[in-house]
Amino acid sequence: MVNESSIEYATALFEVALESKNVHNYFHQIIMVNELLEQEEDYLRLLEHPKIEKAKKTEMIGNVFKEAIQKEILHFLYILVDHNRIRNLNEIVIELTKLVNDYHKVLDVDAYTTVELDKKQRQTLTSKLEQKYKRKIMIENHIDSSIIGGMRLVIGEQIIDNSLRTHFAKLRSVLK
Incomplete structure (x- = not known):
């Protein structure tokens, strides 16, 4: 069963993408980030670790992704880390895919x-x-x-x- 918050995060990101008329780029960038995080399980564990301060986790994300993705996607990742939802990124991407596919029919x-x-x-x-x-x-x-x-x-x-x-x-x- 899909976590309700994953649907909300996906919807929020989709709405930002629509407003900025950048659905295609945002979608592909968040997929790229998700694939990288799935491959780097140890890095993902660090981003989830309760003893690491959120500011340090944000810094870690910035160091890895700042030059590779648009600032809106970077800020989205910061929000996920801040709300302890980075582990839900795969679910969010699945829900976002549904929204993007529906948008493109x-x-x-x-x-x-x-x-x-x-x-x-x-x-x-x-x-x-x-x-x-x-x-x-x-x-x-x-x-x-x-x-x-x-x-x-x-x-x-x-x-x-x-x-x-x-x-x-x-x-x-x-x-x-």
């Missing part, structure tokens, strides 16, 4: 198949989903041999399961 789709979709299959699926949802579709193809055949799509909270595994399970329950 992009819909992320996870397609689970037994083999990688080829270019034509991907284009056909994308086209059909774009017609249905009236949004730009971004497909992430995941290989899952447990579905036996067919496809399972996860679109937000919606699951469209047209896998052989599900068909066999339904058939099994009917035959019982």
